[in-house]
Amino acid sequence: MKTQQFIESGILESYLLGMSTDEEQHQVNQMVMTHSEISEYLVRFEKNIQNYFLQSAVPPPADVREIVQFRSNKTDVTKKGNHTYYDMPKDNTVKKDNYLDIEVNDTYIKVHKWWRPAFVAVFILSKVFLITGLYYYFKAASQEDEIQKLRTEIASPKR
Amino acid sequence: MNELERVNDNSGQQVVTKNSVPLTTIEVYDQYGAMAYGIILQIVPQPHLAQEILVSVFSSPLLQSCNSYPFTFAVCVIKLARAKAVEAKRKLMTLAPFSGDNGHSIKENTPEVIFDLAFRQGYSPDEVAEKLKISKSEVLKAFHEFFKSTNA
Incomplete structure (x- = not known):
């Protein structure tokens, strides 16, 4: 398949948006490795796609950032490995920095179905x-x- | 600045590499959180649910794999946000499977309609082709046309 035809086929768009099949992904990877025009097109298209979705960006509420930050810290702590008693501070005090104060302005409550x-x-x-x-x-x-x-x-x- | 750059090695062959240091979750959120939230809202218009999906996107272990992803973080976040939102939408619509028309009547097979079905409604290109009674290659071409028209 010619380079221009491949670009116009839309497989690259489908690939970047995560809608391509394994076969198509393999095909794209092969084409990127062998055709510089395709990798150049992908670089340009990435910029375009980013600009397109930035137009419809909506700032999320500030609370969401705090939850994301809290969860990401928690994940980082988990990634450090299994906890052992040797890791515990000798004075049994917990640093306040390990905790993140979250102000929740959520007006919803969850109750039992009964x-x-x-x-x-x-x-x-x-x-x-x-x-x-x-x-x-x-x-x-x-x-x-x-x-x-x-x-x-x-x-x-x-x- | 795009994270991809072309590197010319001695063999003369150009290789695409990623020129960035790994970002932390909160740095990625600060850069692309609003964009991801906008994408999720397009797929799941309920703000409360969309916020839960947004948190799940940025808490996902898949986000860490974006550091080793060959393309930009933006594209990785777009894919992840869409995938999570479509997954949530599918869960919401388990009672009404995607094979149905869901009350939508499609008058024209414009690139906008095709992109909307695939990206926002969560249909695969094969499903869109079947739904609109066109070939899959036409569906994929419509994606290209859609982005060509938006950047014109």
């Missing part, structure tokens, strides 16, 4: 009690009126 039916049950029960309470209240009130009416009826013939 909270949903529990909340629904409490809500329904509260409505049932409310309706029952109102029913008996109005019933008692109407009975009170009835008793009052009967009392007046009983009292009136004596006059």
